[in-house]
Amino acid sequence: MTVTLNILEIGARGDGVAQEEGQRYFVPFTLPGEIVEAEPRDKRGEGIVADLAEILAPSRHREPAPCKHFGTCGGCALQHWRRDIYAGWKNELIVRALEQRGVVAPPFEPALGGLPNERRRADFVVRRQGRRSVAGFHERASQQIVDLAECFVVTPRLVALLPLLRTVLAGILPEGASADAIVNDTDAGLDVLVRPHKRFALSLDANQRLVAFAGTADLARLSWGDRATAEPLVTRRQPRLTFGDVVLEPPPGAFLQATRRAEQAMREAVASWLGEAKRVADLFAGMGTLTVGRPWRATLYESDKPSMAAVEAAGRRLGSGKLTAVHRDLFRNPLMAAELDAFDAVVLDPPRAGAVAQSAELARSKVPRVVYGACDPGSFARDARTLQDGGYRLEKLLPIDQFLWSPHVELIALFVRAPLRSAKK
Numbered sequence: 027m028t029v030t031l032n033i034l035e036i037g038a039r040g041d042g043v044a045q046e047e048g049q050r051y052f053v054p055f056t057l058p059g060e061i062v063e064a065e066p067r068d069k070r071g072e073g074i075v076a077d078l079a080e081i082l083a084p085s086r087h088r089e090p091a092p093c094k095h096f097g098t099c100g101g102c103a104l105q106h107w108r109r110d111i112y113a114g115w116k117n118e119l120i121v122r123a124l125e126q127r128g129v130v131a132p133p134f135e136p137a138l139g140g141l142p143n144e145r146r147r148a149d150f151v152v153r154r155q156g157r158r159s160v161a162g163f164h165e166r167a168s169q170q171i172v173d174l175a176e177c178f179v180v181t182p183r184l185v186a187l188l189p190l191l192r193t194v195l196a197g198i199l200p201e202g203a204s205a206d207a208i209v210n211d212t213d214a215g216l217d218v219l220v221r222p223h224k225r226f227a228l229s230l231d232a233n234q235r236l237v238a239f240a241g242t243a244d245l246a247r248l249s250w251g252d253r254a255t256a257e258p259l260v261t262r263r264q265p266r267l268t269f270g271d272v273v274l275e276p277p278p279g280a281f282l283q284a285t286r287r288a289e290q291a292m293r294e295a296v297a298s299w300l301g302e303a304k305r306v307a308d309l310f311a312g313m314g315t316l317t318v319g320r321p322w323r324a325t326l327y328e329s330d331k332p333s334m335a336a337v338e339a340a341g342r343r344l345g346s347g348k349l350t351a352v353h354r355d356l357f358r359n360p361l362m363a364a365e366l367d368a369f370d371a372v373v374l375d376p377p378r379a380g381a382v383a384q385s386a387e388l389a390r391s392k393v394p395r396v397v398y399g400a401c402d403p404g405s406f407a408r409d410a411r412t413l414q415d416g417g418y419r420l421e422k423l424l425p426i427d428q429f430l431w432s433p434h435v436e437l438i439a440l441f442v443r444a445p446l447r448s449a450k451k
Contacts, residue, residue, distance in 0.1 A: 028079050029268070029422060033060045036115055040103030040433035041075075051076050054166065055097055057107060062237055087111045092142070093178045100166040101179060102431040106201075113139055116435040118427055123403035127411040131420050135262040140430030143360055144285045145180040146211035152191055154199035158194045170206045171204075179430055184209055186424040189215065194239040195220070198217055199327045207277040210265070215246035217257055217265040233259060250277035253332065269293070271321025272349065274340050277332035281312050284428035291437050292316055296373055296397050298438040301397065303370035309384060310376040313337055316371050323348050325369075329355040361386040364392035380405025382412075389416025396441040403435060410439070419444045 031044035032330035033056045044064075053064045053224040060082040064076035072159070091097070091105035104112055117137055119314035122249030124131045151171050152161040162174030177185050191207055199205060205222040220236075228236070228250060237260045240248040246263040246338040249256040256278035267274040267282070296316050300306065311326035313333045318324060318340070326349070328334050337351035354361075356376075366372060372393050375382055378401050388396055389412050396418065400406035410420060416440040426436045 027066050028063045029076070030061055030082070031064055031076070032358055033058055033062060036107075036433075038106075038119065038433060039067065043073075049074060053078055054103065055090055055106060059083075059085045060088075075151050079081065089211075093170050093176060095162075095174060096175070097318055098221040099163050099172040099174070100164055101166070101177075103166075105178075105431045109139070112431075113137055113427070118426055119433075119435055119438060120403045120406075120413050120423070120425055124410065127407040129407055129410045129414055129425060132213060133372060135422060135424045137425040138288060138291050140285070140427040141287070142178045142430065143181055143429035144284060144287060145184075145428075145430075147282050147284055148184050149192065150174075150188065150207040150209065151204060152195045152199070152207055153204040154196060155203055156201070157196065159196040161188045161192045161195075173194075174351070181211055182332070183216065184211065187218075190239060190243045194235055194269060194442070197235060197348070198228070200226065204365075210280060210282050212246060212265040212277065212282075212450045213268055213275065214266050216261040217247045217249075217276065217280075218243075219249045219253065220252075221252055222250075223253075236260075252278070253279040267313070267315065268319075269315065272340050272344060273430070274313050274315075274336055276313060277336055280333065280336070281330075283315060285430065288426050288428045288436075291424070291426065292399060294415050295438050295440075296320075299397055299422065300371045300395060301371075305369045305371075307361065307366065307369040307372045308382065309361065309374035311337070311373075312314045312375070314351075316375060318349060322370075323350075323410050325350045325352060327352045327354045327356060327361065331351065337389060356381065360387050363387050363390035363392075366393050369393055370415065371395040371397070374407075375399035378402040378405060382409065385409040385412040389418070392443070394443050396437065398441065399436070399438045401436045403437070405440070406437065410441075413441050417444050418442065 033042035033044050035058050037043045038367045042050040044051040052073050055078050056062050065079050066074045066076045068075045087108040088106055088107050096105045132393040150161055152159050153171055160171045160173035162172040164241050205220050208219040210217045240260045247261045249258045251257050265379050284402045303322050306322045309324045310315050312329045314326045315335050326337050334351045334353045341349035415427045421442045422440040424438050
């Protein structure tokens with residue numbers, strides 16, 4: 027049984043939100059101002075998820091989606107929204123999060139908008155089905171896989187890899203088995219880690235097929251297994267990321283910023299905002315792509331051992347003492363205020379959960395400048411309030427859209443410690 031709904035706004039997950047007879051509804055692929063027919067399906071939190079049945083009155087901001095998989099593929103939620111309105115909504119997500127926490131914010135710098143076909147990293151899913159395999163992304167809210175024929179988000183050479191992946195894994199995966207193919211587009215070419223969902227030993231024939239696939243696809247490196255125990259099957263060119271005088275050799279399946287353009291914008295913001303800092307701590311550093319290759323001495327703190335090993339190797343090659351890697355779980359063991367006070371500036375880029383404990387220690391520290399890279403406005407606003415209460419002022423903020431047509435928005439922000447007020451007037 028369908029219900030007629032007036033879509034009021036777009037929620038944080040990218041669904042249209044409606045209110046009818048005291049009940050909240052979430053309807054994907056709708057836009058504010060539209061009147062739609064929808065079929066209620068499942069409860070979600072304090073509302074009901076409903077499937078779109080018909081658009082009775084479309085929004086003037088609705089546009090044709092460029093991808094034929096839109097509406098089925100779970101990778102994109104908002105291809106149908108006019109780009110300028112969509113970009114403004116992403117900024118508004120940040121504004122609302124800060125207002126809810128009472129964080130005083132400056133006018134935003136111009137947002138860095140995402141562009142089609144610039145994502146250089148993808149986690150594809152491949153599943154053996156009979157004599158063939160399918161490869162792509164999961165369907166929306168499903169374990170089914172969209173067998174991608176096109177994609178307007180990732181780089182063209184990632185899309186071009188899919189037919190070759192289907193062919194080689196159809197002859198290697200057991201019937202019904204699945205694997206993730208984590209693909210990074212590095213400076214040396216594609217770095218691919220195939221991670222089977224259930225472990226099994228590769229036969230000699232399977233190994234040889236994969237090595238041949240790496241050559242046909244012109245991969246830089248092909249690895250097999252989990253990230254922690256990945257086995258490089260063939261390295262035709264050592265994958266690398268170059269930042270100034272630092273060359274990083276990422277481990278298989280390494281985390282990279284989703285686009286080179288966003289990474290460069292964040293690096294430039296860090297360099298500009300930290301000014302003449304001599305000693306910089308990079309917390310939740312990954313491989314330090316926001317701080318390495320700059321004049322300062324950088325100490326990187328990260329819990330991921332493969333990433334820290336890559337940084338240590340880069341530091342040895344550099345040989346100047348400018349780059350130090352420290353393996354440390356900052357969720358369980360944050361840097362204390364006294365440790366932080368040894369630095370002129372701190373950069374932190376935590377995962378979506380944010381950095382509750384580390385922000386509390388920063389708030390107690392005397393560090394003059396803090397640059398915070400965030401991938402979730404809500405956790406950022408919570409941590410920003412902690413810093414604000416500790417005497418920091420939010421000086422600059424740049425929204426970044428690395429995940430085009432998704433509900434995700436990222437940002438990078440500068441906090442400056444406000445001077446202490448004198449007791450004398």
